Amino acid sequence: MTQVIVLNGGSSSGKSGIVRCLQAVLPDPWLALGTDTLVEAMPASMQVSDGGIEFAPDGSVLVGPAFRAVEGAWIEGVAAMARAGARVIVDEVFLGGTDSQRRWRNALGGLGVLWVGVRCDAAVAAGREVARGDRTVGMAASQADVVHRGVTYDLEVDTTRTEAMECARTIAARVE
Numbered sequence: 001m002t003q004v005i006v007l008n009g010g011s012s013s014g015k016s017g018i019v020r021c022l023q024a025v026l027p028d029p030w031l032a033l034g035t036d037t038l039v040e041a042m043p044a045s046m047q048v049s050d051g052g053i054e055f056a057p058d059g060s061v062l063v064g065p066a067f068r069a070v071e072g073a074w075i076e077g078v079a080a081m082a083r084a085g086a087r088v089i090v091d092e093v094f095l096g097g098t099d100s101q102r103r104w105r106n107a108l109g110g111l112g113v114l115w116v117g118v119r120c121d122a123a124v125a126a127g128r129e130v131a132r133g134d135r136t137v138g139m140a141a142s143q144a145d146v147v148h149r150g151v152t153y154d155l156e157v158d159t160t161r162t163e164a165m166e167c168a169r170t171i172a173a174r175v176e
Contacts, residue, residue, distance in 0.1 A: 002112045002175045003082045005030070006090045006104060008151060009118030010143030011135055012128040014159030014167070015091045018118060021168030022089055026175060031081065034091030038074050046070070059138020061095055072103065079107040093143060098150035116171055117148055117156040124160050 005022065007015045019032045039053065046052035051066030063071075082088050094100035101115075120128075125140035155174055157167040 002087075002114045004078075004088050004090060004108055004111055004113045005116060005171065005175065006092060006108075006113060007116045007118050008092050008094045008101070008147060008153075009120065010093060010122075010125060010145075010147050011139040012125040012132060013118045013120040013140070013144070014128075014164055015118050017164035018157070018159070018167050018171070019089050019091050021165045022171060025165075025168055025172050026087075028087055030087045030089050032089050032091065033078055035093050036091070038071060042067075042070065055136045055139070057136065057138075059136050059140075059142045061093075061139065061143075063095065075103055075107045079111065082108070082111050094147045094151055095143070097146065097148070100147075101151045112176065114155065114171070114174055115151075115153045117151065117153040118167070119148065119156060119158045119160070120144065121160040 007018060009015050016034070016036075019034070023030050023032060042052070046067060047054065049064070049066065051064035053064070053067045054062040056062060078088055078090060090104075092100070092104070122141045122144035125144055129135045129137060129140040155171060157170055159167060
């Protein structure tokens with residue numbers, strides 16, 4: 001039985017839209033948690049310290065040891081919720097590629113997980129990023145490919161020309 005769906009993709013690739021559509025089409029209630037949730041929950045000081053998380057003007061994202069420690073606790077917390085019976089959709093950006101997925105795999109061990117890669121052409125994601133207005137310009141292009149390096153998936157969807165609802169239905173069909 002699928003207890004956790006992990007969506008990994010770069011900024012503005014369409015993950016959040018897919019999550020909302022999944023919540024609408026899946027028969028059971030699913031909690032939506034993502035890296036944005038984690039960052040928003042952090043104190044502002046974590047975004048100005050060398051050990052926290054920094055969103056550089058060129059769109060790159062730098063993370064330090066204090067961020068990794070909080071992130072590790074958060075990942076374990078998400079896993080604990082799934083073990084307690086909550087069904088969870090994780091909206092993630094694997095900046096560390098294989099290492100990022102390994103951290104999640106370790107925490108989610110023994111749970112039914114559906115690993116989904118969300119791809120989008122870098123230029124299309126960059127256009128969405130500008131239209132959103134809430135992201136550092138350059139994040140989408142810099143993350144479009146790097147987040148998928150070395151990551152293995154059960155399923156991949158591409159939002160370049162496919163709407164979020166169609167992607168969600170494709171993913172939902174794989175949920176057990």
